[in-house]
Amino acid sequence: MSEVLELDEHSFDQAIARADHPVLVDFWASWCGSCRLMMPSVLQLSQELVDDLGVAKVDVEAHAELADRLGVKSIPTLILYRAGAEVMRISGVKSKAELMRLVKEHL
Numbered sequence: 001m002s003e004v005l006e007l008d009e010h011s012f013d014q015a016i017a018r019a020d021h022p023v024l025v026d027f028w029a030s031w032c033g034s035c036r037l038m039m040p041s042v043l044q045l046s047q048e049l050v051d052d053l054g055v056a057k058v059d060v061e062a063h064a065e066l067a068d069r070l071g072v073k074s075i076p077t078l079i080l081y082r083a084g085a086e087v088m089r090i091s092g093v094k095s096k097a098e099l100m101r102l103v104k105e106h107l
Contacts, residue, residue: 004042004043004046004055004056004057005054005055005056005057006056006057006058006059007025007056007057007058007063007066008058008062008063008066009063009065009066012058012066015056016081016084017084019054019081019084020054021051021052021053021054022052022053022054022080022081022082022087022103022106022107023053023054023055023056023080023081023082024042024045024046024053024054024055024056024078024079024080024081024103025055025056025057025058025078025079025080025081026038026039026042026055026056026057026058026076026077026078027057027058027060027067027070027072027075027076027077027078027079028057028058028059028060028075028076029059029060029061029075030059030061031061032075032076034075034076034092034093035075035076037093038076038078038093038094040096041094041095041096041099042055042057042078042099043055044096045096045099045100045103048100049100049103049104049107052107053103053107060072060075073091074091074092076091076092076093077089077090077091078090078091078099080103080106082106087106088102088103088105088106090102
């Protein structure tokens, strides 16, 4: 089972820069119904693509400065990073199949 990292202002840049694989970061909040709806799909992606994709999450309420710095304006927002650079951004609720398709285009 793949580990989903919880990132904050102190760990984010280093975790993204040092990753061996692309990293999908889920920007969410506990009060966000749409975020809770997406969480199972994100977790399934982390398990199914364990050899090709890292998955992390950032609680935007606890780490608002990080979300602001990265231009996260709404949640849920998922950002895919490769070699430390953003390569894709998804906002709003998506099905697991749609997430899989979008992510696989960049692996």
